[in-house]
Amino acid sequence: MSPKKIILRFGKDISDKPIIYNLVKNYDLVINIIKANVNPKKEGTLVLELTGEKYNEGIEYLKSQGVRVQPLAEEVFRSEDKCTNCGVCTDICPTGALYMKRPSMEVMFNSDNCIVCQICLQICPYKAMEVRF
Amino acid sequence: MVIERTYAEINEKIKSGKVVVMTAEEVISLVEEKGVSEAARQVDVVTTGTFAPMCSSGVFLNFGHPKPRIKMQKTWLNGVSAYTGLAAVDAYLGATELPEDDPCNSKYPGKFSYGGGHVIQDLVARNPVLLEAVAHGTDCYPRRELETMITLDDINEATLFNPRNAYQNYNCAVNLSNKTVYTYLGMLKPNLGNAHYCSAGQLSPLLNDPYFLTVGIGTRIFLGGGIGYVAWHGNQHFPGIQKDQAGKEYGPAGGTLAVIGDLKQMKPNWLVGTSILGYGATLTVGIGIPIPVINEEVMRCVSVTDKELYAPIVDYGEAYGQRVSGNLGYVSYAELKTGRIRINGKEVPAAPLSSYSKAREIASISKEWLRKGQFFLAEPVKLLPSYKDGIEAKSLEIKNI
Numbered sequence: 001m002s003p004k005k006i007i008l009r010f011g012k013d014i015s016d017k018p019i020i021y022n023l024v025k026n027y028d029l030v031i032n033i034i035k036a037n038v039n040p041k042k043e044g045t046l047v048l049e050l051t052g053e054k055y056n057e058g059i060e061y062l063k064s065q066g067v068r069v070q071p072l073a074e075e076v077f078r079s080e081d082k083c084t085n086c087g088v089c090t091d092i093c094p095t096g097a098l099y100m101k102r103p104s105m106e107v108m109f110n111s112d113n114c115i116v117c118q119i120c121l122q123i124c125p126y127k128a129m130e131v132r133f
Numbered sequence: 134m135v136i137e138r139t140y141a142e143i144n145e146k147i148k149s150g151k152v153v154v155m156t157a158e159e160v161i162s163l164v165e166e167k168g169v170s171e172a173a174r175q176v177d178v179v180t181t182g183t184f185a186p187m188c189s190s191g192v193f194l195n196f197g198h199p200k201p202r203i204k205m206q207k208t209w210l211n212g213v214s215a216y217t218g219l220a221a222v223d224a225y226l227g228a229t230e231l232p233e234d235d236p237c238n239s240k241y242p243g244k245f246s247y248g249g250g251h252v253i254q255d256l257v258a259r260n261p262v263l264l265e266a267v268a269h270g271t272d273c274y275p276r277r278e279l280e281t282m283i284t285l286d287d288i289n290e291a292t293l294f295n296p297r298n299a300y301q302n303y304n305c306a307v308n309l310s311n312k313t314v315y316t317y318l319g320m321l322k323p324n325l326g327n328a329h330y331c332s333a334g335q336l337s338p339l340l341n342d343p344y345f346l347t348v349g350i351g352t353r354i355f356l357g358g359g360i361g362y363v364a365w366h367g368n369q370h371f372p373g374i375q376k377d378q379a380g381k382e383y384g385p386a387g388g389t390l391a392v393i394g395d396l397k398q399m400k401p402n403w404l405v406g407t408s409i410l411g412y413g414a415t416l417t418v419g420i421g422i423p424i425p426v427i428n429e430e431v432m433r434c435v436s437v438t439d440k441e442l443y444a445p446i447v448d449y450g451e452a453y454g455q456r457v458s459g460n461l462g463y464v465s466y467a468e469l470k471t472g473r474i475r476i477n478g479k480e481v482p483a484a485p486l487s488s489y490s491k492a493r494e495i496a497s498i499s500k501e502w503l504r505k506g507q508f509f510l511a512e513p514v515k516l517l518p519s520y521k522d523g524i525e526a527k528s529l530e531i532k533n534i
């Protein structure tokens with residue numbers, strides 16, 4: 001079973017219940033927490049990678065507890081603030097989604113060509129490339 | 134008529150708002166159109182710029198004394214160690230220093246997501262920074278430890294002092310080996326998979342003063358978004374002229390600058406913490422040198438184009454690390470900027486580490502400063518060593534002891 005990525009949203013009424021504990025214990029799922037956040041209104045967002053035979057039952061359990069479950073569509077984007085237009089990503093991006101405009105030597109990002117390989121996230125010296133869920 | 138100008142004359146024109154300034158990019162077409170003499174007659178100052186990782190950078194800090202006082206023996210800023218083998222509350226934080234617990238390359242290639250350069254950027258951005266220190270305690274400095282938050286405005290001085298910045302020229306790095314390598318010039322794919330270079334070429338400060346006719350000790354510069362000065366020549370200052378085996382010349386090799394300035398007036402977008410995968414943390418520094426057109430020879434130098442400037446191609450797969458001398462030939466910055474070069478008959482994609490568009494921005498900001506009378510030129514106290522001084526690089530001999 002390959003891991004599946006999902007976003008879970010918890011209302012403030014259930015954010016203190018041991019839902020994730022039960023999910024792991026009763027459905028034998030391996031979880032990898034990608035991102036976790038509780039806002040000041042006590043509403044929680046959790047991005048998880050889930051692996052296990054009882055994946056579908058686990059999802060049903062989450063829904064029965066009032067958790068909103070959403071599959072994850074990943075998208076890579078560029079922070080215009082952090083990008084210095086250095087260009088070092090342009091010969092590494094495999095699809096040319098990151099490319100150099102000439103002769104101005106500005107770095108462009110065409111997200112239509114991006115295959116979310118995430119190599120740019122690793123090699124960008126300024127952490128300008130981010131993945132959005 | 135021979136064109137000559139003094140620094141004082143140029144500064145008078147800056148004061149009266151009559152100074153004529155062009156960037157090193159703009160002046161190229163003027164010289165092509167009107168010739169060197171006429172361009173020298175028209176233009177007083179030519180601005181340059183570069184924005185790239187510069188590892189030999191750091192900041193001297195004086196924290197002020199707590200009550201009771203301390204003679205710091207070891208200090209950390211956001212967990213990154215700063216050298217305190219100086220007076221009681223003085224420290225030097227280097228750009229490439231890493232947190233004590235950084236996994237480095239134990240999980241290869243390491244991320245190096247935070248280091249000295251990032252602390253410097255945090256300080257300039259006025260973010261609160263955790264200061265920790267330990268001491269052995271003396272009669273005059275009884276305190277043995279401290280932990281507090283500081284901001285750049287809380288401390289006495291923060292003097293950026295970078296012993297080696299603004300490389301005149303740099304290698305174009307490739308990888309001849311059959312595995313990916315992670316270098317300070319970025320990720321290099323095996324079997325000539327790509328080529329990385331790091332220079333602003335025709336906009337680069339020291340490529341516009343190849344013979345050091347104007348840049349010297351005391352030259353006022355754009356440094357990290359504020360004003361700084363050339364303090365000295367940088368270390369590893371090798372301002373010779375590159376030649377191939379047949380003796381053909383390929384322009385300047387590698388002069389460098391030591392620069393200094395008050396960190397408190399710099400900007401976080403021009404001093405940027407940098408993480409190089411598999412290599413380390415560092416600081417990307419923005420530097421610009423306005424070059425006074427004191428004579429026609431200076432104008433001839435600043436009109437240089439990417440077609441006449443060359444980088445040596447060096448194998449970082451093996452030769453560089455093993456210190457095997459020689460190179461794979463020279464490539465012009467004009468060719469590099471097309472994004473494709475030819476090496477050993479193979480077409481290789483090329484990409485820069487140095488941001489040309491930021492270099493252009495620095496040159497135009499400097500131009501605005503001069504035009505608005507916010508920046509005056511400083512005549513150097515002494516010019517820096519040039520190709521005439523015949524400086525040779527030394528290597529470190531490993532002796533049997």
Ligand code: SF4
Pocket residue numbers: 078082083084085086087088089090098107123124125126127128129
């Ligand atoms: S490597 Fe990062 S900073 Fe450089 S151009 Fe690409 S996204 Fe921008």
Ligand code: SF4
Pocket residue numbers: 076092093094095096097098113114115116117118119120121129
């Ligand atoms: S994720 Fe991959 S394809 Fe998308 S921009 Fe980054 S390197 Fe290119």
